[in-house]
Amino acid sequence: MCPDQVPTVVSDTLAYGFAAASISGATDETLACACIKLTFTSTSIKGKSLVVQISNTGGDLGSNQFDLALPGGGGGIYSDGCSNEFGSGYSWGEQYGGVSAESDCSNLPTALQAGCEFRFDWFENADNPTVDFEQVVCPSTLTSLSGCSRTDE
Template sequence: MLAKFLATASLFGIAASQTTLAKTFTGWNCCKPGCAAVSNNNILNSRGSVKVCDRDNNPLASDVGRGTSSTCEGANSDSGFLCHDYSPIPVSDELSYGFAIQVGGNINADNPNCCRCYELEWLDRNKKMIVQTVYPGGAAGDVRANDLIILTPGGGLGPVGRACSAQYGSGYNWGNNFGGISSAEGCSQLPERLQGGCYWRYNWAGGDVNGWEIVYRPIECPSRLTDISGCASNP
C-alpha cells in the first residue's frame, strides 16, 4: 500500500505530505447542499454561495437558496434541493469532473473545506477525477474521516432519504440507502434526467466506486465546476 501511495504521489509531482490517502463512496440524497447554508458575510464575499435548485430543478437566487430549508430537515417539497447538474461529468476516458461530500468532524456550512476542489486518483485504476466539495459530512459505518462521497444519482440516499421522494414522487427504486443501486441495469429505475449520472459509475468508472482507495490533493477549481456550483475557494 505504501508503495502505491508514493508512486501515485510522484505522478502528481508533489510531496506525499501534501496528499491524503482515503476511499471513495457514492451518494445522492436530493438534499440542498450543506455548504449553501452559510450566512457568514466574510465567507460569502470570499467564496460565494453554493447553488440550490427548487423541486423542478430551477436554480434559486443566491440569497433565496441560502435561506430556504432543506427537505432533509423535514421541510416541504417546495424547499431547496440538489440540482441535477451536480452529477458526474466524464471529460475523457481517464478524467471526470464532479462534486463531493468531504467527510470530517465539522459538518457546518462555514467548514473551510466547502467549495474547495481536489484532484483524486484511484490507486488500482487509470482514472482521475476533479471534485468540488459542496457538502461537509460526518463519518459513519465504513466511511471514515477524509473519505470523499462522490455525488452520484443512484449512489445511495444515506440516513435521510425523504428528499428524493419529495422531489420526484414515488415509483422509483433508489437502491440501498448506502451504496445505492448494485448494477447498471438499476439506473433505468431512476428518474430519466438522473440516469446519465447513474450510468457514469458503470460506464466510465467501471464499477460501483464504493470503498475504492484513492489519493487526493487540493487544487485550484476549474471553471467547469465553479460555473455550476457558483462558488470557489483557493486550495
C-alpha cells in the same frame, strides 16, 4: 444535491463531479466549495482521476473520507432526499449502495440517469476504491454548475 451536479467525463482517465468530504485538519470553511483531485489507487479504476467540488462536509464521514455524489449510488444517511425532491415513484436502490445494475438507472428520473450510468461506465462500478488526494483549482465546469467558487483560488 442538484440534479445538474452529476459527474462529467472529460477523458478516459479524468472526470469531474461533486462529493461530501471530511479531511483531517480541515474545517468546514476550508472545505467549502474547494476542489479536490482524487487519484484512485486500487480497483479497476486505479490511475484514473476524479476532480470533485466539495458540496458538503458529510457529518457521518470518517477522517479523509469522500462520499461521491453519484445518482443511483444510495441516499446514505439522507435516504429520503431524492424521494422528497422527485416523488416516490422511482426505484432508488439500497440506502447504502444504491442501484445494483446499470439497467436500473432507467428507473431513476431522466435528469439523473446519465449520472447513474457514469457509475457503471467510467467509474466501472468500483466499490470504495482507495485514493490519493490533493486540493486543486476548481475547473469552471464545476463552479458554473454549483454557482460556488472560492475567493482564494
